[in-house]
Amino acid sequence: MADGNWTYTEKVKDHFMNPRNVLTDEEHYHEDGRGVAGNIKCGDEMLVVIKVDADKGIITDCKWKTFGCASAIASTSALSEIVVGMKLDDAFNLSAKDINMALGGLPEHKIHCSVLGDKALRTAINDYYLRNGMEDKVKKEEERVVCQCMNVTDHEIEDAVLEGARTFYEVQERTKAGTGCGQCEEEITQLIDVYKQKHFCQA
Amino acid sequence: MPEKYIYMDNNATTPVHHEVQSAMQKAIGAFGNPSSLHGPGREARHYVEEARETVASFIGAAPEEVMFVGSGSEANNTILNALTCQRMGCAYHQRGFTRIVTSTIEHPCVLETAKCLQERGVDVVYLDVDAHGKVDCDQLREAVTGTTGLVSVMMANNEIGTIQDIKTIAEIAHAGGALFHTDAVQAVGKIPVNVEELEVDFLTLSAHKIYGPKGVGALYVRKGAPFCPLIRGGHQERGRRAGTENTPGIVGLGKAIEMRSREMVEEESRLLDMKAALRKGIEEHIPDVQFIGHPTDCLPGTLNVSFDGAEGEAIILYLDLEGVAVSTGSACASGSLDPSHVILATGMPAECAHGSIRISMGRENTMDDVTYMLDTLPLVIEKIRSMSTVYKRRQ
Numbered sequence: 399m400a401d402g403n404w405t406y407t408e409k410v411k412d413h414f415m416n417p418r419n420v421l422t423d424e425e426h427y428h429e430d431g432r433g434v435a436g437n438i439k440c441g442d443e444m445l446v447v448i449k450v451d452a453d454k455g456i457i458t459d460c461k462w463k464t465f466g467c468a469s470a471i472a473s474t475s476a477l478s479e480i481v482v483g484m485k486l487d488d489a490f491n492l493s494a495k496d497i498n499m500a501l502g503g504l505p506e507h508k509i510h511c512s513v514l515g516d517k518a519l520r521t522a523i524n525d526y527y528l529r530n531g532m533e534d535k536v537k538k539e540e541e542r543v544v545c546q547c548m549n550v551t552d553h554e555i556e557d558a559v560l561e562g563a564r565t566f567y568e569v570q571e572r573t574k575a576g577t578g579c580g581q582c583e584e585e586i587t588q589l590i591d592v593y594k595q596k597h598f599c600q601a
Numbered sequence: 602m603p604e605k606y607i608y609m610d611n612n613a614t615t616p617v618h619h620e621v622q623s624a625m626q627k628a629i630g631a632f633g634n635p636s637s638l639h640g641p642g643r644e645a646r647h648y649v650e651e652a653r654e655t656v657a658s659f660i661g662a663a664p665e666e667v668m669f670v671g672s673g674s675e676a677n678n679t680i681l682n683a684l685t686c687q688r689m690g691c692a693y694h695q696r697g698f699t700r701i702v703t704s705t706i707e708h709p710c711v712l713e714t715a716k717c718l719q720e721r722g723v724d725v726v727y728l729d730v731d732a733h734g735k736v737d738c739d740q741l742r743e744a745v746t747g748t749t750g751l752v753s754v755m756m757a758n759n760e761i762g763t764i765q766d767i768k769t770i771a772e773i774a775h776a777g778g779a780l781f782h783t784d785a786v787q788a789v790g791k792i793p794v795n796v797e798e799l800e801v802d803f804l805t806l807s808a809h810k811i812y813g814p815k816g817v818g819a820l821y822v823r824k825g826a827p828f829c830p831l832i833r834g835g836h837q838e839r840g841r842r843a844g845t846e847n848t849p850g851i852v853g854l855g856k857a858i859e860m861r862s863r864e865m866v867e868e869e870s871r872l873l874d875m876k877a878a879l880r881k882g883i884e885e886h887i888p889d890v891q892f893i894g895h896p897t898d899c900l901p902g903t904l905n906v907s908f909d910g911a912e913g914e915a916i917i918l919y920l921d922l923e924g925v926a927v928s929t930g931s932a933c934a935s936g937s938l939d940p941s942h943v944i945l946a947t948g949m950p951a952e953c954a955h956g957s958i959r960i961s962m963g964r965e966n967t968m969d970d971v972t973y974m975l976d977t978l979p980l981v982i983e984k985i986r987s988m989s990t991v992y993k994r995r996q
Contacts, residue, residue: 415922420988438991441940441955442912445990463990465955467914471988 407502410472417471419478421447421461429461431529433521435514442466442511444474446518450486450526457481457489462515469508473497474515481519490523490537492516494597509597510560544585547578555586559593566590606924607970611810611963612759612787612903613928618812618964621856625814628852635846636837645848652855656819659858660804661795668820668838669851673786673807674710675831676820677753679842680782680803681714683829684750685721692827698750700724702774704736705946706763707755708784712942728754730946733895734763738773745777752779756788756804760943760959761894762903764792771800780826786810786818790861791900792869802826808850812964813857817850868964872901875962875971879904882975887982889992893944893957902966907949907957910992911985916958919981925974927960952991 406414421427429447436443442465449459460478464470477497481489494513498504504512520537527535541551550573558572566587570576576583608616628648633641635649650664657664670676684701686693703715705727715725726744728736736754745752752774757764767783774781782803788794789804790811796804803826807818822828828841835843883890889909908916913929920927929941940954949957960974986992 414918417988422987434990438955439951441951443990463988465910465912465952465989465991467912468918471915 406468406472406504409476409500409502410469410504413472413475413501414468417475419459419461419475421445421463424463427461429522431522431524431526433518433523433525435517435521436466438465442470442514444470444514444518446474446478446515446522448481448519448522448526452530455486457484457486460519462518464514466514467508467511469504469511470514472501473504473512474518476500477515477519486523486526490520492519506562506598510557510562513560513597544589545573545575545578545582548574548576550575552589555589556593559590560597564590564594604924605973606926607966607973608926609960609962609966609970609974610926610928611966612762612900612959612961614809614815615812615963616965617814617853618857618860620860621813621853624856625849625853629849631848635848645846648848648852649846652851652858655855656806656858659862660789660806660821661797662821663824665839666796666821666824668822668841669846669854670818670820670842671816671844671847673784673805673810673818674708676805676807676818677708677710677782677784678714679820679831680751680805681711681718681753682831683827685718685723686829688829691829693750693829696750696827698748700726700744700746700749702726702728702741702744702749702752702779704728704730704754706730706734706758706760706943707753708759708786711753711755711784724748730763732947733898734758734761734893734943734947735895735898736765736770738766738769741770741773742777745774745779747778749774749777749779751782753782753784756783756785756794757792757900758894758943759787760941761905761947762787762900762961763895764788764898764900766898767799767801771802775800787900790858790865791902793865796821796823808854808857811857811861814850814853817847817854819854864964869901872962872966875966875968876902876904878968879960879962879971879974880906882971883978886975886979891949891953893947893949893953900961902962904960904962905944905957906960907944907953908982908986909953909956910989911956911982912989913956913958915985916956916981919984920958920977923977923981925977927958929958 430450431448433446445463447461448457451458460481462474462478494516524536541553544552554573558569563569563572566583569586631645631648633645635646653664653667657667683693684698719725728740730736754765754770756767771781780802783801784805786807789806802823804821809815830841832843891907893905917929940951944954
């Protein structure tokens with residue numbers, strides 16, 4: 399009964415049941431970079447820590463902790479395996495979609511839970527650069543205001559798409575974007591397509 | 602599938618009682634249209650009316666005050682929507698009501714309908730609840746004005762199990778000249794409910810929460826109370842709900858109610874014992890927990906508990922893998938990140954709402970199930986907390 403109704407792939411289930419690289423001894427872990435994403439008030443929070451081989455510029459270890467659901471646990475567990483041995487730049491460019499592919503796909507309404515891991519990883523990589531005097535390498539994900547009337551940024555629109563909004567109207571409902579003069583409708587509609595491509599595997 | 606599987610999600614739905622199954626199997630052959638005058642029609646009509654009498658007598662109503670509907674949600678929608686009827690002859694339109702008073706912890710089928718009514722110009726007042734989930738009666742007194750058409754407050758909450766003082770709430774509503782509706786989907790068949798005693802005008806009940814089939818419920822409409830149908834186009838249910846009656850479903854509801862009248866009292870004390878054991882075991886084996894809901898005025902089988910630093914959906918899924926079904930009213934499971942509106946309404950912080958689970962036991966659960974749950978749950982919570990960013994043991 400339970401197996402028949404399991405909505406996740408075997409890989410997701412495996413990572414969920416046996417999460418890899420959980421940060422169990424935080425006090426004695428000497429990380430080179432540390433990143434937090436999400437917020438417990440919003441229902442999920444992720445901590446990712448990394449060790450880096452400075453000469454080669456590659457990640458040698460990745461551990462994590464979370465207050466999150468099954469998808470957050472499974473996707474970050476998978477991420478922590480994938481990034482070891484990866485160049486910092488390549489790891490920075492990993493997207494939630496790459497991880498979803500590695501897991502064989504998550505249910506669409508769970509995708510938004512799975513982006514926390516790679517967000518926290520990017521913060522950890524930037525933290526590593528900052529700690530080592532490489533401010534120039536820090537990559538900022540700058541926010542841009544799309545809807546001037548309601549002061550809504552592209553990041554907020556991206557979050558709305560991750561949470562399931564698929565149309566201008568649905569983004570409007572969640573963010574209030576486009577409820578003022580409405581001039582941004584075309585741009586938001588384009589952004590929805592961009593974020594759909596970015597985060598969701600094609601059916 | 603784990604060898605053992607324990608179902609403790611009876612507030613979501615219940616396994617169909619074997620007596621109900623037999624009664625429905627028998628009735629499914631009665632294919633006639635209950636509105637037809639011929640033999641097959643009369644046979645079906647007999648089944649429907651027999652069930653109506655059973656349901657009516659169980660809640661202290663007259664048979665003609667009970668109408669069958671497709672779900673509890675339909676019944677609630679029917680009552681709330683009636684208020685905005687603009688038809689000249691409609692009893693509601695003539696009364697000129699402009700306000701509905703309800704609570705912040707209602708089921709979404711009431712809250713979403715209320716929101717829709719707001720958009721149609723109805724003034725909706727949402728009553729706050731206290732830390733145990735009880736409606737604020739002083740606020741209710743102030744909220745009910747001459748223009749209030751309806752007060753709708755649920756009898757027992759689906760997530761935390763809190764039972765409201767319906768008699769008092771109905772009195773206040775009536776004193777202010779308003780009609781009173783209660784969504785008793787979680788109450789009827791679990792605790793004694795008598796419409797005469799409580800003096801309610803409308804009451805919603807559902808079959809599948811009490812070991813009956815899905816897709817059938819009933820709405821009590823007090824004799825003389827104004828009524829306006831949601832579904833039109835037929836004379837069924839005395840013109841109150843168009844659509845050919847769901848004979849086997851209605852028979853199933855009738856049988857479920859009949860079985861409740863025989864089993865409910867004995868079961869209540871058994872459930873209370875099981876809940877006490879569960880609560881005690883959780884307190885003894887798991888640190889840093891909070892129980893949500895009223896300590897005494899609570900559904901006998903319902904226990905809502907929040908575990909510091911553990912996320913609800915993860916708890917549900919680990920328990921599922923261990924062969925235990927419980928649920929979370931919150932967040933991820935339903936595809937939204939919003940925490941439970943009910944738990945937030947009790948004043949709990951969002952992180953507690955995100956970490957809460959609802960355990961709802963029913964007639965098939967035994968003390969062995971409680972023991973198994975207590976063997977399983979502490980390990981699951983420990984596992985989740987060991988990878989939690991926020992769990993710190995309270996000193």
